[in-house]
Amino acid sequence: MTTGPGDLSGANAAGDVDVEALLKRFGLSDKEIDTYLTLLEHGEAKASTVAEAAGVSKRYVYSASEELEARGFVTVNDHVTPTTIRANPPGEVVDRLANDAKSMRPALEARFSREEAATEPFEVVKSRVTVVKRIRRAIAEASEEVTLSFPLDRLDEVTDDLRDAVDRGVLVLLLLTGADEGEADLGERLSGVATAARTWGQPMPSMLTVDGRTGVVAPAEMVARTNSGTQAIVFTQQQLGPVIVGSFLGNYWPAAAEAVVTEPAPLPATYTNFRHAVLQAELHRRSSDAVAAHVSGRRTDSGDPVETSGEVVEVSQGLVSPANNEFPVQHSLTIEVDDERISVGGKGAFVEDVEATEIRLEPSVAGE
Known part of the structure; x- marks a missing residue:
């Protein structure tokens, strides 16, 4: 590889800095580095001169120069014949690279704070x-x-x-x-x-x-x-x-x-957490508010999907005092649908008639 007295290539002798390795970190290939360091040595040169000195083809010099120009390393003077390529001042190149790196920091830090490492069980x-x-x-x-x-x-x-x-x-x-x-x-x-x-x-x-x-x-x-x-x-x-x-x-x-x-939440309200629906239904009933429930879920005996609505006529719960459930983790609603009482439980329910996946509580028309 050809190196010369340009500001960046001369740093090897002055400070034992591996310029080629550093340039690779910024995404330059070996041939792009050879081309760029050759241009630093010449300052400005024709593609044929750079190709001969860097040991690459003339066609490659044109291709590499376009990439180097896009990254701010060189300027291609294609308005003259023959086309010449000029190395930009190293100070400007380094400042641009530093600014690019600094501009990345907020975006990288923001992404780092949002995306946690995969959590172990x-x-x-x-x-x-x-x-x-x-x-x-x-x-x-x-x-x-x-x-x-x-x-x-x-x-x-x-x-x-x-x-x-x-x-x-x-x-x-x-x-x-x-x-x-x-x-x-x-x-x-x-x-x-x-x-x-x-x-x-x-x-x-x-x-x-x-x-x-x-x-x-x-x-x-x-x-x-x-x-x-x-x-x-x-x-x-x-x-x-x-x-x-x-x-x-x-x-x-x-x-x-x-x-x-808490005070009862305003209705209507939709809950995918069954315990929350049970607690709110109980709070409204204690406030003498008649409540209706629209239930989406499945029949526990057959697994068939179900959509049904009715007035909440009974709540079994232990979330607020006094508890009225038969055992501490029991939480269920009973709704009346066409003179039939249907018991509703949450995820994993098997004793109740319906396992609910979503419940919408509304003021009961019957209670108005």
């Missing part, structure tokens, strides 16, 4: 700071439901994320641990932070599930204090989510004291 976390980050990130991604147990004295760390989730229409069931009985101003602190919140004076694991697919389980002391020496598990498995929700609603939620329950 299980992650062991040893740092309290990381656990809280995982909890906050999961809440921010929630679209339907959040169940969370968290120390009351650490609530401020997740308050904004929970409030944003509520504002998005997410069902947020919050259990605050380490709360003293009769905690002052708790209702005001929790306003808008949860759909329903309860308190429990005893320690319990911090448990999070989001949309039944993502969650965190951490020992009580790990979230309550720094350097506990314990570990948490972060999971992304749809099979495990319902197990954690079942433990949350079956073992801990019934034992806790009700602190806050």
Whole structure:
């Protein structure tokens, strides 16, 4: 390869800089580098002169020069005969490359922040700071439901994320641990932070599930204090989510004291999260609002698709006090359709007549 005294090629001798390797990082091929460094040596030359000096064909010089010109390395003077090619001043070339690199940074950083690395089904976390980050990130991604147990004295760390989730229409069931009985101003602190919140004076694991697919389980002391020496598990498995929700609603939620329950949401409203529909139906019935439900789903006995509507005549639930379900995780609606009562359950229902995939609650015409 031919090199000369041009500013870039001379850097090898002056500073042990591998110019060829650096130019390759900017996408230049070996022949393009030979052509460019030859042009640096000559300053400006005819294609035939460059071809002879660089050891390439004249046709290649024209092709490479077009590419080098597009990248700002050279200028092709095709308005003269014969055509000449001039190397642009190295300082201008370097400035242009630097500006191009700087202009990429915001776009690259924005993409990096949006596209997380592929998440493993299980992650062991040893740092309290990381656990809280995982909890906050999961809440921010929630679209339907959040169940969370968290120390009351650490609530401020997740308050904004929970409030944003509520504002998005997410069902947020919050259990605050380490709360003293009769905690002052708790209702005001929790306003808008949860759909329903309860308190429990005893320690319990911090448990999070989001949309039944993502969650965190951490020992009580790990979230309550720094350097506990314990570990948490972060999971992304749809099979495990319902197990954690079942433990949350079956073992801990019934034992806790009700602190806050949201006001009934305006109707009509459509829910793909069945527990949210059950809770809202119960809140409207307690407010003496007659509610009708349009149910989309399937028959549990045959699997046939079903679309039906009727007034909600019964709600079985344990989300707000007093509970009236037969067991803690039972949540169902009963609607009356043409003098027939049809029981409706959520995902995985098999006892009820219908497994619902979507429910639209409306004011009941019969109740007007």
